[in-house]
Amino acid sequence: MKVPALSLESVSKVWQSDGREPVRALDDFNLEIAREEFVVFLGPSGCGKSTLLYMIAGLEETTGGTILDEGVPIHGPSFDRGLIFQDASLFPWLTISDNVTFGLSLRGVSAAERERTAEQLLRSVGLAGMGDKRPDELSGGMRQRAACARALAVRPKILMMDEPFAALDVQTRTKMQDFLLTLWRESRASIILVTHSIDEAISLADRVVVFTARPGKVKAIVPIEMERPRPPRDPRYHAYRDLFTDLLADEVDRAFAEQESRR
Numbered sequence: 001m002k003v004p005a006l007s008l009e010s011v012s013k014v015w016q017s018d019g020r021e022p023v024r025a026l027d028d029f030n031l032e033i034a035r036e037e038f039v040v041f042l043g044p045s046g047c048g049k050s051t052l053l054y055m056i057a058g059l060e061e062t063t064g065g066t067i068l069d070e071g072v073p074i075h076g077p078s079f080d081r082g083l084i085f086q087d088a089s090l091f092p093w094l095t096i097s098d099n100v101t102f103g104l105s106l107r108g109v110s111a112a113e114r115e116r117t118a119e120q121l122l123r124s125v126g127l128a129g130m131g132d133k134r135p136d137e138l139s140g141g142m143r144q145r146a147a148c149a150r151a152l153a154v155r156p157k158i159l160m161m162d163e164p165f166a167a168l169d170v171q172t173r174t175k176m177q178d179f180l181l182t183l184w185r186e187s188r189a190s191i192i193l194v195t196h197s198i199d200e201a202i203s204l205a206d207r208v209v210v211f212t213a214r215p216g217k218v219k220a221i222v223p224i225e226m227e228r229p230r231p232p233r234d235p236r237y238h239a240y241r242d243l244f245t246d247l248l249a250d251e252v253d254r255a256f257a258e259q260e261s262r263r
């Protein structure tokens with residue numbers, strides 16, 4: 001049997017902060033992700049989606065359970081697991097090329113090799129000729145594409161994206177989704193994308209993992225059995241949208257009730 005790219009075995013996380021009630025963010029979370037699979041995390045606000053990405057990235061420890069990267073327990077960050085945030089988080093003082101190859105410079109890759117890689121990656125994300133610009137000279141969509149290029153430069157096996165397109169307008173967002181599918185096929189990485197958007201989940205995912213309200217657990221795992229692209233007019237698309245709306249409704253109510261009870 002093939003070893004999964006990632007295995008989450010009974011993972012839990014309790015956040016402890018001084019002088020505050022501990023927060024049970026995740027509880028008994030179980031999931032396997034295959035190589036080259038595109039998985040979307042969908043769930044109500046505060047159910048631990050970002051927390052889970054940080055733990056998979058190795059930036060936070062689990063409180064219980066195990067996370068295995070190709071069968072090996074994760075205890076810290078690795079170039080094999082890249083993470084992209086909503087706001088692109090490029091270094092404002094570096095050029096786009098230097099941002100893209102930042103990880104490679106940490107690895108000691110030569111300047112000539114870095115330049116070649118930057119050129120090639122910027123071309124593949126539609127930013128050819130933009131390498132000398134600074135992040136604030138680019139639009140939001142362009143910055144997010146540069147962040148994708150930076151994450152891909154170190155050839156991660158797993159690419160995690162935390163609401164990467166949430167800050168973009170609807171047209172740019174749709175274009176970015178198409179672009180991401182192309183990039184995913186080329187990179188052959190597994191992708192985990194966090195979103196609040198049911199449409200984004202249906203358009204992109206091989207499987208959608210729906211979270212319960214906090215503490216986050218797996219509520220449902222839904223494979224999207226439609227070829228891509230997936231037109232919203234397709235009756236199957238409608239059926240998925242109804243299904244996710246129903247699955248989320250209870251959890252959003254629960255999350256809201258819990259917030260109210262804390263006031």
Ligand SMILES: Nc1ncnc2c1ncn2[C@@H]1O[C@H](COP(=O)(O)OP(=O)(O)OP(=O)(O)O)[C@@H](O)[C@H]1O
Nearest residue numbers: 015016017023025044045046047048049050051052
């Ligand atoms: N560093 C931290 N210290 C203490 N509590 C935290 C920390 N990070 C997150 N939390 C808490 O853990 C819970 C889960 O947060 P998390 O950001 O993972 O949820 P989320 O599902 O990504 O939410 P959203 O969809 O709103 O981004 C929340 O109650 C949050 O306040």
